[in-house]
Amino acid sequence: MPMDIVVCIKRVPATDATIKIAADGKSIDPAGVTFELNAYDEFALEQALRIKEQLGAGSVTVVTIGPKEAQKELRDTLARGADKAVLLVTDKWMFDGASTAAALAAWIKTQPCNLVLCGRQAVDSDNNQMAGNLAARLGFASVTEVVKLTLDNGVFTAERDIEGAREVVSCKTPAVISCQKGLNEPRYANLKGIMAAKKKPFEETPAQLGAAALEVVSLTLPAARAAGKILGNGADAVPALIQALRNEAKAI
Amino acid sequence: MSNIVVIAEVRGGTLKRPSLEAVTAAKQLAAGAGAEVAVVACGAGLDSATAELQQSGAKQVIAIDGPNFANYSGDAWAKAIADQARSLGASAVLMAHTAMGKDLLPRVAALLDGAIVTDVIEVACTGGTFTAKKPVYGGKVTMAVKATKAPFCATVRPNNFAPAGSGSGASVSKVAAPAGELMAVVKEIIGSGGGRTPLQEAKVVVAGGRGLKDAEGFKLLEELAAAFGPGVAAVGASRAVVDSGLRPHREQVGQTGKVVSPPLYFAVGISGAIQHLAGMRTARTIVAINKDADAPIFKVADYGIVGDAFEVLPALTKAIAAAVGHK
Ligand SMILES: Cc1cc2nc3c(=O)[nH]c(=O)nc-3n(C[C@H](O)[C@H](O)[C@H](O)COP(=O)(O)OP(=O)(O)OC[C@H]3O[C@@H](n4cnc5c(N)ncnc54)[C@H](O)[C@@H]3O)c2cc1C
Ligand SMILES: Nc1ncnc2c1ncn2[C@@H]1O[C@H](COP(=O)(O)O)[C@@H](O)[C@H]1O
Numbered sequence: 001m002p003m004d005i006v007v008c009i010k011r012v013p014a015t016d017a018t019i020k021i022a023a024d025g026k027s028i029d030p031a032g033v034t035f036e037l038n039a040y041d042e043f044a045l046e047q048a049l050r051i052k053e054q055l056g057a058g059s060v061t062v063v064t065i066g067p068k069e070a071q072k073e074l075r076d077t078l079a080r081g082a083d084k085a086v087l088l089v090t091d092k093w094m095f096d097g098a099s100t101a102a103a104l105a106a107w108i109k110t111q112p113c114n115l116v117l118c119g120r121q122a123v124d125s126d127n128n129q130m131a132g133n134l135a136a137r138l139g140f141a142s143v144t145e146v147v148k149l150t151l152d153n154g155v156f157t158a159e160r161d162i163e164g165a166r167e168v169v170s171c172k173t174p175a176v177i178s179c180q181k182g183l184n185e186p187r188y189a190n191l192k193g194i195m196a197a198k199k200k201p202f203e204e205t206p207a208q209l210g211a212a213a214l215e216v217v218s219l220t221l222p223a224a225r226a227a228g229k230i231l232g233n234g235a236d237a238v239p240a241l242i243q244a245l246r247n248e249a250k251a252i
Numbered sequence: 253m254s255n256i257v258v259i260a261e262v263r264g265g266t267l268k269r270p271s272l273e274a275v276t277a278a279k280q281l282a283a284g285a286g287a288e289v290a291v292v293a294c295g296a297g298l299d300s301a302t303a304e305l306q307q308s309g310a311k312q313v314i315a316i317d318g319p320n321f322a323n324y325s326g327d328a329w330a331k332a333i334a335d336q337a338r339s340l341g342a343s344a345v346l347m348a349h350t351a352m353g354k355d356l357l358p359r360v361a362a363l364l365d366g367a368i369v370t371d372v373i374e375v376a377c378t379g380g381t382f383t384a385k386k387p388v389y390g391g392k393v394t395m396a397v398k399a400t401k402a403p404f405c406a407t408v409r410p411n412n413f414a415p416a417g418s419g420s421g422a423s424v425s426k427v428a429a430p431a432g433e434l435m436a437v438v439k440e441i442i443g444s445g446g447g448r449t450p451l452q453e454a455k456v457v458v459a460g461g462r463g464l465k466d467a468e469g470f471k472l473l474e475e476l477a478a479a480f481g482p483g484v485a486a487v488g489a490s491r492a493v494v495d496s497g498l499r500p501h502r503e504q505v506g507q508t509g510k511v512v513s514p515p516l517y518f519a520v521g522i523s524g525a526i527q528h529l530a531g532m533r534t535a536r537t538i539v540a541i542n543k544d545a546d547a548p549i550f551k552v553a554d555y556g557i558v559g560d561a562f563e564v565l566p567a568l569t570k571a572i573a574a575a576v577g578h579k
Contacts, residue, residue, distance in 0.1 A: 015507050015527050019392045028393070039508060095388065097368045098361065098401065123507060126388050127370050128349075129407075132326060132358030141435030142326055144355045147501070157439075161502045162351035163268075163450030165443050167324070171436040181508055182501045213367035213401035217383065222394050225533070225552050230545070234559035235567035241539065242571045244555050249537040251516040252575055 001154045002057035003173075005048040006108055008118040008130065009041040009062055009077060010094070011070040015123055026216045027093065037073040040119025042186040043179035048117050049081045050184065051151060059083050061111065065090055065103055065207045078197035079189030085200070088207035095125040097133055098213035104130075105137035106208060114174040120145045120181075131178035141175040147182040255340040256282045259333055259347040259356065260293040260305055264444075267293075267301040269453060270348030272415035274408045275308045277375050278346050279416065284377030287343060290314065291422070292336050294329045294429070296322035302424055309419025318429030324352065325434040330359035332430055337364060342403045344382060346375075349407035350452070361405035369397055370407045371511070373534070390507040390530030410452050411513040412534075449486040451503065456480050456516045459488030459505050459532070462496075463521020463542065463561055470498065472565040473520060479573040488512065488532075490522045506531035521561045524549025541565075 013019065013033045020029040048060045062077040063086040064070050074085035088107060094100065108116060116138070121128040128144075135142035147166075148159035156171040160180070171177070189197075231240040245251045256278040260271040271291075278289045288311040293301055298315040305313045316332050337345055337360065345360055347353040349371045361368040367382075373394075374385040382404035388395045451457060460473045470487070477485035489499040491506055505512055507530035517535035522528060524540070524547055532538070533552055540553035541564050550556045557564055 013389065015390060015530075019389045021393065028389070095395065095397075097358070097370070098366065101358075101362060124389055126386070126390065127368075128354045129358040129361075129368055129370050132330070132355055133362045133368065135327070136330060136359040136362035142355070142359065143436050144326075145351065158436075159442075160351065162441075163452055164448050165441050167351075167438050168440040168442065169436055170439045175436065211400070213399065214369060214397045215400050217396040217398055219388075220394050220396070222387070222391065222533070225538070225554070228538070228540075228550060228553040228556055230550065230556040230558060232557060234557070235563050237557040237559065238564065238567045238571050241555055241557060241568070242575050245516070245537070245539070246575060249516075249554060251537045252572065 002055055003051055003115045004058055004112040005051060005060050005115045005117060006111060006113045007041070007045050007048045007060060007062045007077070007082065008104060008116065009045070009064045009073060010038045010122045011035050011064065011066050011073045012038045012122055012124040015039070021219045021221065025218050028219065035069065037076060038119050038122050040121060040179055040181070043181065043183045044117035044119055045077050045080060045082065046184045046186040047149060047179055051115070054151065061086060063088065063104070063107065065100060065209070066094070067091060074202065075197055076189060078200045078202070079193040080187055081193060083200065085202050087204045089204060090207040090209055092209055093216060095127065095216070096212045096214045097127050097129045099209050099211065101130055101133035101137060103207055103209045105134050108138060116140065116176040118176065118178050120178045131176045135176035138174070138176065141171050141173070142177070143169045143171050143175070144178040145180040146177050147180050149177065149183060254285065254287045254343040255290045256285065256287050257337050257340055257342040257345045258289060258291045258310070259345065259360070260291050260301065261348060261350060261352050262293050262295045262298055262301040265297050265300055267304050268348065268350065269415055270350055270410040272308055272417070273410060273413040274346045274348045275310060275416035276413040277408045279309055281344055281375055281377045281382065285343060285380070290340050292316065292333055294321050294332060296429070306422045306424060307419055308416040308422070310422045312423045312425065314425050314427060316427045316429050320431050321429035323438040325437040326355050326359055327435040328432060330356055330363055334360050334363035336427070337403070344404040344406070346406050346408055349409050353407045357405060357407050364403055364405065366403040366405045367399040367401045368405045371409050372406045373409050373412045375406060390527065391533055392530070409513060449483050451486045451488055451510050452512055454484065454486035454514055456485035457488045457505070457512050457514045457532070457535070458485055458518040458520065459490065459522060460493065460520045461490035461522030462492040464493070467498065469521070469561065472562065472569070476518070476565055476569045476572065479569045480576055490528055519549050519553065520565065522549055523547050524552065
């Protein structure tokens with residue numbers, strides 16, 4: 001059975017970016033922030049390409065709901081081997097899992113699709129909710145935070161880490177699977193891929209985002225931790241640490 | 253009266269502690285909303301977990317119990333829970349932000365077509381409006397949100413609320429787990445017998461970085477963990493040592509690993525890169541041991557020792573064992 005795969009990606013601030021809050025107190029100041037493809041989405045794209053290669057058939061379509069600038073990240077996925085890219089353009093804020101999932105699900109329903117791959121978590125929203133949210137709206141199966149995935153006769157076997165152990169999940173298709181680090185080693189684009197990407201289909205249409213289900217009240221910087229104490233040097237400082245943990249922090 | 257619904261997590265018949273923390277968060281919402289707390293659990297053989305939940309301060313406990321639910325299935329469980337939430341008139345649905353919570357709650361939220369906010373560290377309900385705070389951008393920013401759609405669905409970060417422990421007996425009802433297709437279902441659980449303390453549930457996390465150099469260094473760290481006594485401490489690692497293959501990825505703390513919030517965190521031979529801080533900066537007390545007095549980790553640590561981990565760890569292990577009374 002060929003798989004028509006949709007890969008969901010997001011353009012996010014680089015993880016080492018310094019985040020400043022904008023004057024409105026509700027958004028971030030993008031000045032000086034570099035953006036990149038969400039790291040977990042690279043695992044999703046790589047897995048999609050591998051499944052297509054395994055089956056020797058099917059398609060890989062990459063989609064994002066995001067700003068115009070996300071063209072750059074989408075082009076990169078085409079250069080790495082995706083067949084088609086779709087940008088559902090919006091300038092709205094992107095943390096509202098419900099409205100984002102609803103809009104993505106509505107778009108996916110218009111596509112040939114029996115597998116959706118996404119990242120475990122977008123590193124800006126840190127939501128970790130898209131896979132289940134999308135899957136329930138699509139009536140698909142779902143497995144999240146997958147670190148190992150095999151496909152046999154249209155049925156996936158997926159492994160995921162849980163607290164203190166690992167689950168092995170049997171998952172029918174159609175399915176949504178969210179990808180965790182460890183699943184694979186993503187490939188990068190080479191020159192040939194970059195040239196080929198220029199001729200691949202690239203669609204751009206306004207996103208159909210419904211009313212938001214969440215409203216941002218404020219963004220604040222977490223209270224800085226009070227300056228700590230250096231208790232001393234080497235093993236000689238251990239008694240002072242035990243004292244502090246016991247009497248001051250009441251941690252032991 | 254409307255209900256604040258908590259989805260309890262029961263594994264192998266045992267109620268997971270973060271579920272009781274979610275009950276505490278639910279009680280706060282119930283107080284603000286003039287609502288009651290109802291707990292829903294799924295599985296096969298829920299009696300002992302139900303008995304524990306009965307004393308958590310919830311008004312009622314609903315056990316969806318039966319052989320078809322012996323193994324976790326996100327799709328089937330979400331449907332059964334959403335049906336219960338609807339008949340309870342749920343104004344909010346909470347679950348712990350655990351591997352199961354992250355898998356299950358978003359499905360429930362979508363079936364109920366509600367608002368969803370995950371990994372929350374504060375919740376409130378005032379004047380009928382549900383609000384929450386959660387870390388975003390890897391913990392660099394705290395976001396406060398309000399729900400504009402019902403029900404309000406949220407996962408609660410472990411170790412942020414005290415576990416609910418007291419309350420008069422809640423009413424219990426048993427519902428037969430519905431038969432029907434399981435689209436995705438757990439077939440097997442590997443490696444749970446090792447007695448390892450899960451990183452996110454540990455009271456103490458002792459994390460090591462590149463400064464520990466090799467397996468020998470991590471052995472010293474494991475001895476420190478053991479000194480706290482059985483089931484208390486778990487070993488964590490920085491990405492540098494996970495990438496080098498020295499420790500498994502499940503131990504990685506940070507933006508691309510686990511977010512932990514234990515009462516006590518040790519960072520040993522860890523420089524304190526921003527991506528590492530994203531995973532541990534909400535720990536209550538942080539101790540850093542590093543030979544470089546200028547290491548950034550000392551800026552977030554409550555207590556620091558400047559020194560060679562290979563010298564400090566054995567002495568610390570001895571002192572901790574003596575202090576907590578383990579050998
Ligand atoms: C996209 C992205 C995601 C990332 N995600 C994560 C993540 O989730 N978690 C994470 O941890 N990192 C993450 N990183 C990596 C992060 O940037 C750092 O590279 C990493 O945390 C460094 O690990 P470290 O502190 O062990 O090593 P180093 O930075 O090399 O620090 C080693 C420390 O050990 C000290 N030391 C050396 N010898 C001794 C000794 N004998 N005794 C005591 N101290 C000693 C040194 O002074 C130094 O401070 C990520 C990076 C990127 C780009
Ligand atoms: N705006 C978006 N457009 C497309 N995919 C998205 C979007 N936001 C999140 N995703 C996908 O959902 C995953 C999890 O995101 P989140 O649930 O927001 O943490 C991401 O890794 C992406 O694969």
